Every structure is written in structure tokens, then in C-alpha cells.
Amino acid sequence: MIDDETPVLDNHLHLDPDNHRGIDAVRDFVRVDGTHMLVVNKPSWHLGVEADEGEDFRPVFERTLEIVADASAELPGRAWPVLGVHPGLISRLVDERGYAPEEAREIMQGGIDVAAEYVESGDALALKSGRPHYEVTDDVWAASNAVMRRAFERGADLDCAVQLHAEGGEDLTEVTEWAEAAGLPAHKVVKHYAGGRLEGPIPSVIGEKDELERAAERGEPFLMETDYIDDPDRPGAVLGPKTVPRRVAWLLENGYDDAIRNAHVETPKRVYGIDTESTLERA
């Protein structure tokens, strides 16, 4: 059972009220005792934005801030925006739009810089970056790593966390070494869509029972997420918005109280500096 004092945070999901469920998905989350969420902007091209420079991301970010305000109004806790550039954009820019990898790098780094402006003004909580999880050419790989390192530099300047979309596996210490070289501590780097065990970044564990159990048993800092994508074309492709609260209830039933405090209070505080307890007021 989730009691009134227990915050329940989905660390990574998308909301798209213009094309799909939007705030209805938030209501579903609240109905099963979800309280807080980190809302990540959808990939720019999913919203019909074909970026040719960093400034082109601004309307995507602005819309995300509005959606987060609407979500917060429904939540007994609140929502925060995470803004950035999806690493898959590089393939779209290079393979479909004819940009050279270095040009694509510049466009995407420009997007990271604009996202960082919103963190600086206090409107966004964290940055989103990463690198393709699929096979790419050496040039595209180098450009992607350069984009990610720009995000680490901005994160270090602003003392904010960076969520990463990256390849699978259980060791990403190479990447957190780059973050630390830029001045961003490893515990401010979060690997989204992670399994239960990971060296390097903090894993944001996808809401599957065996992976969550692995993270809970391990006892290291972790977060929980659905990566709910709110896309009408892919209704069954990802976990639904009720998944994190349901998995929290399941973990509590199985005695993992410490793991719930870890993933929903302590790790959010350590990574993002957010307080999920003082911002919670269940009716």
C-alpha cells in the first residue's frame, strides 16, 4: 500500500496533449497514487519541427513548459521539465536532410545551449542528451559524443543533472569520466531506460519487475521511469502512465521500503536537488 506520505516519481515520460492523451495520462497516474513526474520534451521532429539551428528548438521547449504547468495542476506533488535534444536527431539530420555530421553537431549543440537557458532561468530542472543506441558511422559517433559533452559542460556550469539516452549495457563509466572531466559529478548523470544494474551514471530503471528487483537488491541510488511516449501511433509500444505507481505498490508489498525511499526521495534529492516530500500534499 502506498501511504499518504510516500511520493511516487516517474523520472522520464512524455506528454503530448496536442496529439494524444496529454493530461488524461496524468490523471491516470494520479488515480493510482502517482505524485511527481519529470516530463521530457518529445523529439523535435515528432512535433513537426525540422531544426536547422538551435533556436528552432525553442517552441518545443516552450510547449513543454506549458504542459508541465498543466500537469502540476493535476498532481498532488508536481511536475518538472527536462529539456534537450534527442540523440536520434543526428540520423535524421545526416541521412534524411543532407547535413554533414559536423553541421548536425552544431545544430544539436545549439539546441542544448537553448535548453540550458531554461535551466539557468529556473524554468527547467535538467538537460537531456545522449548518443545513438544503434550502429552509426565513426563521424556520426564522434559528433554525437561532442553533443553529449556539450550537455555535460552546460550541466557543470549550471549545476544541473543531465539525463542520457544511450546504448544498453551495464558499464557507462567512460561517459561519466567525460562528465567529471567537464566538472559534472557522476551522480548528476542519469541513464534513462536503464536496467537494474549500471556502473557510471545513476540508472533510471524501466518499470519491469525483474530489473526493479535487481536495482532494489543492489541498494545503490536509482530512479524509476516508464518512458511513456504518449503517441497515438505507438499505443502499446511502451509502458503506460500507471506503471510506476503500480510497481511501487508491488515493491512495498514485497518489503522493499528502503528501495522506494531511495528511488523516490533520496536519489531525486541527490541528483536534481528536488524535495519530493515537502512538495507533496495529498488531499
Ligand SMILES: [Zn+2]
Ligand atoms: Zn523518452
